[in-house]
Amino acid sequence: MRHQLNDIFQLIVTSPKENCDAAIKRLISFYSNFEFDSGEQTVTNYGLALSPKHSADCLNDYQRTFAFMNGVHRALEELLNRDSEVINVMYAGTGAYAPLIIPALNYFQNERIQVAFIDIHQESIDNVSCIIDHLGLSVNVEEFLVCDATKFKTDKKFDLIISEVMFRALTSEPQVAVARHLSPLLKSDGVFIPEKITITVNYQDNEHHVLSLSKKNTLKNTSLFESVECKVKQDDFSDIILKTKVSIYEDFILDHNRSKITDDLVLGSTIHVKKDSFKMLFKINNSPNWKINYNP
C-alpha cells in the first residue's frame, strides 16, 4: 500500500498540471480502499463544514487537489531544509482523507514532521486515523482532534498550517474565520497554505481588486467588509462578477475558473445601479456571502 501511494504521489509531483486528471484519478482509486460513515454536514457560526462524504468528494476537483498537494510538498521540502529539529504542522479541516498531507508524509518518511490533524467531524478523524495506521505513519502524528478550528486553543506555534475550507469568492464555508483564528498560531517565519486568496470584481471593462486574505491580512475582527466605491459608466450594462485566485505556495496558483473553489460568481448587474457607483459588502456569519449596495 505504501509503495502504491508513493508511486501516485511521485506522479503528482512530477506531472505537468495539464496531466493532473490522470494522477488524481489514481489517488481517488487508492483512497476508495477506505470506507467510512458518510456523516452529516455542520453549520458553524462562520460557515458550513462539509460532511465527511462531501469532504472526500473534494478530491474530484482535480486541479485544486493537484495544486494544493504540490504546494504542500514544496513547503515541506523547504521546511525540512531548515535547522529546526521538529516541523510542527497543523492540518485544519482534514476531511475523511487528509489528502493534502498523508501522501506527502508517506513519501518523506521523516519523523521530524509532526502533524496535528483537526476536523469538526468525528467520522473524518476516525478515517484519517485508520489510514495513518494502515500506512504505518503514526510517528508523524502529534494529535488527532475533533473540534471547531475557529475555537481551537493552544500555546504551541506552528511552522506550517494547512487549511482549505473554502468555496468560490470565500462564500459559504468558514475560510476567513479559520484563517483569522489560526494565523496568530504561526511562527514568525511560518507558512500558511493557502498563502493568499484574492478576490477581484469585474464589470463593464473594469477589474478592481476588492479583498485579499493572507496571514498578515485576515480581515481583522470585522464581520462586515465593505469594498471601495466602484464607478460605473451610464447605459453600459454588464454582469458584476467576482473572480477568485488562490495562491497556494510560491508558484502553485489556482487561477479563476480552474476549480470549484475559484469559479466565478455572478453577483448582480450594473443595470440596477441607482446613480453612478456601487459597493460590495462581505458578511461573515453562518453562511458568509457578498451583497451589492446599488445605492451607496
Ligand SMILES: C[S@@+](CC[C@H](N)C(=O)[O-])C[C@H]1O[C@@H](n2cnc3c(N)ncnc32)[C@H](O)[C@@H]1O
Ligand atoms: C473542503 S473540505 C476539505 C477536505 C480536505 N482537506 C481536502 O482538501 O480535500 C473541508 C473540511 O474542513 C472541515 N471543516 C470545515 N470547517 C471547519 C471548522 N471550523 N473546524 C474544523 N473543521 C472544519 C469540514 O468538516 C471538511 O472536512
